[in-house]
Amino acid sequence: MQVSIKWLNDYIKFNETAEELADKYTMSGVPVENVIRADEGLDKVVTGRIEKLEAHPDSDHLQICQMNVGEKDLIQIITGAQNVKEGQIVPVAMIGAHLPNGLHIKKGKLRGLPSNGMLCSADELHMDLDKLPEEQKNGIYILPADTPVGVPAKDVLGLDDVVLEFELTANRGDCFSVMGLVREAAVLTGNEPHYPEIKVNEDDAASAADMVKIDIEAHDLCDRFSARVLKNVKIGPSPEWMQQRLEGAGIRAINNVVDVTNFVMIELGQPMHAYDYDEIKGHHLTARVAKAGENLHTLDDSSRVAKGTELVIADDEKPAGLAGVMGGLETEVTEKTTTVVLEAASFYGPNIRRTSRSCGLHSEASGRFERGVDVTNTPRALDRAAQLLQEMGACTVTKGIVDVYPQPKEPVKIDFTAEQINKRLGTKLAGAKMVEILESLGFVVEEKGAEVYTATVPSWRNDCTYMEDLSEEVSRIYGFDNILSTSPRGTIMQGRQSDRQNFIDKIKHVLASLGMTEELSFSFTSTEMFDKMQVPTDSPLRQAIPIMNPLTDDAPLVRTSLLTSIMENAVRNFARKNTDIRLFDVAPVFFPKALPVTELPDEVIKLTGLITGRRHPFGWNQGNEMVDFYDMKGIVEELFRALSISGYTVEAGEHFALHPGKTALFKKGREVIATVGELHPAVAANFGIKQKVYLFEMDVETLMKYTAKNFHYESLPKYPAIARDLAIVVDETVAEGEIKAVIEKNGGKFFCGVTLFDVYTGEHVAAGKKSLAFNLKFQSKDKTLTDEEADAGFNSILKAVEDKFQAELRA
Helix, strand or coil: CEEEHHHHHCCCCCCCCHHHHHHHHHHCCCCEEEEEECCCCCCCEEEEEEEEEEECCCCCCCEEEEEECCCCCCEEEEECCCCCCCCCEEEEECCCCECCCCCECCCEEECCEEECCEECECCCCCCCHHHCCHHHHCCECCECCCCCCCCEHHHHHCCCCEEEEECCCCCCHHHCCHHHHHHHHHHHHCCCCCCCCCCCCCCCCCEHHHHCEEEECCCCCEEEEEEEEEECCCCCCCCHHHHHHHHHCCCCCCCHHHHHHHHHHHHHCCCEEEEEHHHCHHHEEEEEECCCCCEEEECCCCEEECCCCCEEEECCCCEEEECCCEEECCCCCCCCCCCEEEEEEEECHHHHHHHHHHHCCCCHHHHHHHHCCCHHHHHHHHHHHHHHHHHCCCCEECECCEEECCCCCCCCEEEEEHHHHHHHHCCCCCHHHHHHHHHHCCCEEEEEECCEEEEECCCCCCCCCCHHHHHHHHHHHHCHHHCCCCCCCCCCCCCCCCHHHHHHHHHHHHHHHCCCEECCCCCEECHHHHHHCCCCCCCHHHCCCECCCCCCCCCCEECCCHHHHHHHHHHHHHHCCCCCEEEEEEEEEEECCCCCCCCCCEEEEEEEEEEECECCCCCCCCCCCECCHHHHHHHHHHHHHHCCCCCCEEEECCCCCEEEEEEEEEEECCEEEEEEEEECHHHHHHHCCCCCEEEEEEEHHHHHHHCCCCCCCCCCCCCCCEEEEEEEEEECCCCHHHHHHHHHHHCCCCEEEEEEEEEECCCCCCCCEEEEEEEEEECCCCCCCCHHHHHHHHHHHHHHHHHHHCCEECC
16 A cells, blocks of 8 residues: 555645654554655755757767756756757756766766757657657656746656555555545544545436446445446546555556546556446346356456355346446447446455455455445545546536445444453553543543443444453553563463473474484465366265355365375475475364364364485485385384384375385284375376475374383393294285284293395295295293294294295295
């Protein structure tokens, strides 16, 4: 939001400089980002008349100008411009001038003759070339013949204005208008504002209600819809003063009707739109939700297909515009327009935000609706627009306003006491002082008792709903710098992390030590992500909670799985050529007890991880090996070791998002504590991924349940261990974890460990078979084992695996 000091001065006078006023705004919570001076660099640029013009004797393109700049003597300036003539009045940069383009004017000589200044073009004066006629865009800028000589050029050119550029927070929608800023300035400076007197002469015999009908179908998206009809409209340029005000606000002038709607929007904060009455089919406008697939042809000459969520203003045949964002091309006001319908409405901000983002359209109007407008302001805005056009002689005004306002907004009332506000601010202000501040801001305050009050919030302050909001208003006007620092009050509570928080921290440290990076992911997802991940249609994961006001249409659901989040981040990395990724995420997912939601959902903390790309960092002494299933399995096993989770089995399993032949389930008894596997080829194709990706997924509460709480310590063994290698051939379908479980069960009292050290298929091993080689360890705490004792355990294990798996001992 930017506005010129001149526009503010139209309604309030103040003695502060632009910089001083900017400081006051900023310190009151209405931050000014920048002070832009249109006259910067023009201090030594004056108007001058070319009294004599002659060719340079030593140049075929330079000319010698004798200039009258209001001084006793003429000054000589050499110019190469070819559009100058004797008697013309032009801007002259005097010696010492620093022009906006960085040029420093000094005494000099051109082809041997002195030149004591420079004649200026529009571009050198930093003028808006788009507003100039073609002949003024190049060469020296020619001023009107009646321009006085020797006066500052900035005064003549209207470049003496100063623009304040505000960086307003989203809650202060009221300050996205000149009137809102004037109200603030009145409080900050103590000066009396003079608001425009709005009077309309309804000089046309026709009635607006007889000419146009308006309706609201989407009552949840449109609070109020108002319209006026103007006849005998004459399209033309708006007055120079209005164009200057709009230019100061960063808006380009188009024609009188469009300029007036923009002027009123900036002045009052109420967006408006003008329709060509004769192009409205049925002379009927309705605020309704677009039909899915409906064509939206907007003023930027773009056609968009409606999703069925956008609010539109439609006539009897088609949409006439995207409500609150941009009007339709078919009903645009043109030079042929003679009758205009002016619309002012109050639309639901979150819907306008979604529409604006999904269509890739952001406008001054949509920005204001997103922040909230004053619903009571629509008739006033229509009257102001009609008044301005009428004063230009550009229309006649029909009788009445057509206004649909089915549920008038009740004013917000907030109860508070002086003690409550003082307690929050650490101040000792009297209640009377608080009342004075609030009333200066437009609140109506009623005293209910001794320093007990009820404040009625003005209609333009949509951000004030609680007593804490009143505390903020009091503090910012009283002055944050006037509030003394105080010591904290109350009982000091000593906090600590919960067991679950400590457990999660440990998980993060372990995974980080294994070379993985924690991601911070978006908590929302979409049905499209479920489809890409191949989530079954009957899965509880699809029972996701819909968001009433999603930040984006691409993520309208609360996530039920971290896999969708980590896959989105992986795809984002792939798009940026980062293909070596090791990510993990520990975060909540949410499951509703029922839909629609009537109570708080269940919150479950999940852990997920993803690896892909090279096994080792790229380097001259490193191979180009890619990670595989066993890298991810090893990460999970190392995590379990660090978390003191043991006694689990690993067996083949299935998961909707993982490769059916490359998925493992880590289990304690019958309960799955981790799922590990390669991304399903179909899922990879859905995301456009061409390299192998490996994932794990766990439930944090389940991990906590199986973490050892009590530890039994043993002294280091005194006696040596005996190792035996067991190489067996089994069916390919037999899982290593199943064999390990049988080995551990049948190893006897001296058995103390088993490690798989080789897996082989190929020559000398029958098709459909595989060879597994295990290292078995036997040890006693009390003595040195004999070979016979170790062999007894070994033979027991061999017999058990032969009986259980029809294993064959491999020579």
